[in-house]
Structures are given as structure tokens and as C-alpha cells.
Amino acid sequence: MDTKIKLSVLDQSPIRKGVTAEQAVQETIALAKYTDQLGFTRFWVSEHHNTGSLAGSTPEVLIAYLASQTTNIRIGSGGVMMPNHSTLKVAENFRMLEALAPGRVDLGMGRAPGTDRITASILNPSNHFAEQDFMEQLADLRNYFHDTADPGTIQQKIRAIPQVQTVPAMWLLSSSGQSGLFAAHFGMGFSFAHFINPVGGAQAVQLYKDRFQPSQDLAQPEANMAIFVFCSEDEEKVMQHKAVMDHRFIQFEKGLGIQPYVYDDIKDTEYTLQEQDRMRYNRQRVVAGNPTMVKNRLSQLAESYGVDEIIAVTIAEDFDDRLQSYKLLADLFELK
Template sequence: MSTKKIRLSVLDQSPIRKGATAELAVQETIQLAKLADELGYTRYWVSEHHNTGILAGSTPEVLIAHLAGQTKHIRVGSGGIMMPNHSTLKVAENFRMLEALFPGRIDLGMGRAPGTDRITASVLNPSNQFKEQDFIEQLADLNNYFHDTYEPGTIGAKIRAIPQVKTVPAQWLLSSSGQSGLFAAHFGMGFSFAHFINPNGGPENVKLYRERFQPSDDLSQPEVNVAIFVFCSEDEEQIKQHQAVMDHRFLQFEKGAPIVPLSYDDVKDQVYTTHEQERIRHNRYRVITGTPSEIKLKLTWLADDYGIDEIMAVTICESFEARLTSYKLLARQFEL
């Protein structure tokens, strides 16, 4: 087992717990960001999801501004901005403004999925064609906006992303497949693999990203982290109950059933078919749970498998206190 120092970060989707409100979910995000800052986590990313009743995070660019103002040291960013939903110029200006306010602390994590269903995505951006080439062009345009490098005589050369600032936010591509890893390598961006979405093929995709990486003005060496669902507790019964809720939540999502906040009481008497049990076994690779000593061993194995030194923990659980405790126990185990 590796003895290298592992950095920990947070991906927060602002989950709405059963019986709670969206307002409370946002307040919990603020409280968790402050705690992560105090504990020594590396970065804190917030997500973009739309038309869902279980996640309150829809506008990371707004939330980032508040979180960065409430914290002192931790990097704050998006996990991610779903680029097909947005004008590239507006993304550039949002993040130039954030960089002006908090220079050297802002991450722009980007994805090519809409973060919602197709109907909602078409309303967010009626011109969205869901084409891969459109995403590639957005990445090229973003680089030009951040560095003011449009070719003279082009339309882009007539436009400046305001405010004009000297620093550029760190740029990352988020993906649960290898394709965006290749884009990240081509544009010289960081790569974040979403193991919590797809537990297959990650190490191979990260290896390919490293092999194909082309240094950019913003990043001279490949930089990678891996995001995974994590839950740590000293109470083994709490761990068992958490896993049962996650098992059912994944099945809800795969079936296209209404996604609603769950408690252990909602799922404890569920009887699953043989096929559902197979899906549960598969989906458990998306989650790492355990007591403090177990969790350190499992996460270190994951880091070794990927050849990385940063893990981004996604923790959604029934109790906010249990969520805070999980992040505290992780920080202690990894001596942040």
C-alpha cells in the first residue's frame, strides 16, 4: 500500500434530506464548506443540477461567490458547470469575476452533460444540439476568452470577457468516461473522473489522459482527482443503514422512478429481485463506506489503483450531523 500523502476534497450537490427544505440544504452547504476549510481539505466543488427534488445545487457560479467569501484557504469551484447549458462568454465572465474577487482560489470544473433531463436542457438552452463538436468549440472559445487570444479579424477578436484580470481560474474537465479525458489532455486542463457515476474503466482513462496530456499556459503537468461516494462512521449499524439507502437510491435512478429523499425506514423492508440484487452489487463499487481505519485503507487502495493523490468525497446521508462527522473522521485519518 502506498505511503504517499493523499489530499482530500469535497464535491457537494447540496442534497435535500427527507423532511428538510432546499433553503436548509443550501445552509448546510455553507456550514460544510466552512468545516472543510478548517479541516484542511484542498478544494470544495458545488454542482449544477436542474429539475430535481433532491438536490438544491443549480447555480454553482452564484454559490461559489458566497462560499469563497465565507472561507479563507480552500479552493472553491464548480463540479461542474454544464457547458451545453450556457453561453461560453457568460461562463468566462462569471469566472473572471470570481477570479477578480478571489484570485488563486477558483476552480472551473466543466462537464458536457446537461445535469438534467433532455426537455429541461432544451429549455435552458434552446439552441443546444447535444453535439460533441459544440463542446470542443466551447472549450477552445473559453481558452481564447481567458487569454484574449482570438485570431485578429475574427468575430471573437472583437469581444473581451469582462472584467479583464491577470489570473485565470484553474480549469478541469469532469467525466465518467474517457472522451472528456482526451479533451482535457488536448487542452491542457485538469481531469476529474466521476467514479461515483461509473466505477468501470477509470484507471485506464486516467492513464490515457496522462499519456496524451499537452501542457498549456495554465497547466504544465497533468492533474487528476477522482470523485466517489464516501461515508465514514464509528457506528457499524449506521454504516449498514447508509448503504441500504444508497442501494435503493441508485435503483430509483436507474428505473427512472421519481427521485425523492429517503430514510432507512423507507427501505429497510424492501425485497429485491435477482436483477435488482445484481444492480446493487454493481453500484456498490460507486461507494466506499466503513469505519475510520477501514475507510483509510479502502481510499488508499483506490488512489493506488488510479495512480492519484487527490480524492474528492461525495457524501449524502440521512443526517447532516452524520455527514459532518464523516468528513471530520476522514480528515483525521488522513492527517490533513
């Protein structure tokens, strides 16, 4: 099965220690070009707000530029956080992107705000975080893309501009099973964020497949999973990467945010027994090791999830190590 696995990228434009936001965005651009050449399937960029160590706040803006700099790789959002946005504006943004790069755009959508509740309330003061609101957004979005609003509704009087012939591939992103049910209901793709929640993903994907209802956009269920990956032939770099990721997760869970640490900053940190338990749990969110280990583990995960595509999220303290990790993955899975 391993040679048939497709690989993709989720990039959050991480701001490494000593690097500016401008440089972080340039690294995202360089990574998109590089993984396009390597044969990766898709390149998704994220939406985070009020997070100083991640520069990716506006995927719809970044996608437009990335599409102009790449040739074959699909470019998309991982994802647009729908509660932050007007549905019509999302439809128009992505119709414009389809006009710029027809047939190469993915609209990955999330239900979470991608930030804290206070920031979310500023982004969209009318956001009630209600499940029904999200369902209505998905229904309205599909109608805007296909100009199929029900007669007599307000939406029937509104067209999403520009009127283009193609529709972006629609995906729902989730770290629980709930959005998988929404994806099945609307006939959309489903991506499980194993890098956020390492438990229950395989069951969520199976439930999505069992409940899937074909749509005019997608005849068969399409699913993938996303996980933190770091591949290196240097055992010391792998060890240091694991230590930094351990620390990053613990700090985040304490409410201290995501900081651009390097190994020397955290190497002498002592952890409580409770923190050590959390570290063991969180290590399930990461695959880090030498090429043989990484290939075996990713192949096992793809098989357990029943998917043929893995999205790799790679944050490294050195940009060259990030590039090299993706290069090794491309070689391991014989991407074309």
C-alpha cells in the first residue's frame, strides 16, 4: 500500500526564533514551490488569529499568490474557519481563486474559530458558535457555488461574483467525528486532524464513509488525515525535535501559547509526573524519526485510517531541515 500513498502539506507559516513574519511567509512560498516540484498532492495553509508565532492568518490571500507560483500542486485552505466569516464572502473569495487557478483550488473549512473566544468575538460579533449556524453556512455555500438557492429565499436574489464555471473542492476539517457527519451529509471531503487529536480518527473516517451521501461535487467519499511529521537521518536532530515538540505542547496546554523555542532553550526543563503523562499522550500526534521508521509508521497510520493520503505538518527550528524532511518523504513514497 505504501507506494500508493499520496502526500500533502499543511503549512501554518511558523515564525521560527530570530525570524520575522515576513520571512516566515517567504518560507511558506518557498516550501510550496519545492513540494510542487517533489510531487506532493496539495498544499494547504491555515487560519490562525492573535497567535504571534504563526503568520498564517488569511489563507484566501496567501492561496492566490501560492497558486501563481506553482504549477501542479493543489492549493487550498486548511482551513477557512467558517464562523469568522460571511458565507457569501467566502464563496466570492473562492470563486475568484477558481478564476485564477481553475480546478486547482481546495476550500478546506473548519468549525473552530482558530483563536481564543475573545478574538473570535471581535472577528465576528454575531458568532454564536452554534452547530445549526455552521450547517446553514455549508448549505448556503454550496448554493452560492452552484447558483441553486431555493426559490423565494433571500439567497436566490444574490449571486456570488465572479460567475465561474468551476467549483473548488470542498473539505471539512475536524479533530472530532462531528464534522465528519456534516461532510458525509453534504457530500464533501473529510480531513481528520490527528496532529490535534490522536484518538478516534480512524473511527471518525469510517463513520464518514458509512454515512456518505454523493453530491454533484463528489461521487465517492474522499478522506485524509493530517499529522506532525519530522524525518531526518540525523538521530540528534530527531531527538531535539521531539524534545522541542514535547515542550511546545505542554506550554500550549498551560495556556502559554506557542513560542518559537529552540532546543537550547528547553533542554534543561524538568517536568512534573502529570506533565510527563501528557507528553506521552501528545507524542501520538507526531511521527519523528529516521526514514525507515517514518515510512513504516505513516504506512501503518494510512492503513488504520483507511486513507490513501497523509497531510504532513512539519515545524522545524531550521528551515533547511524542514525542506529536507519533505524531500525524504517524497523519496520514501516515490512521489512523481
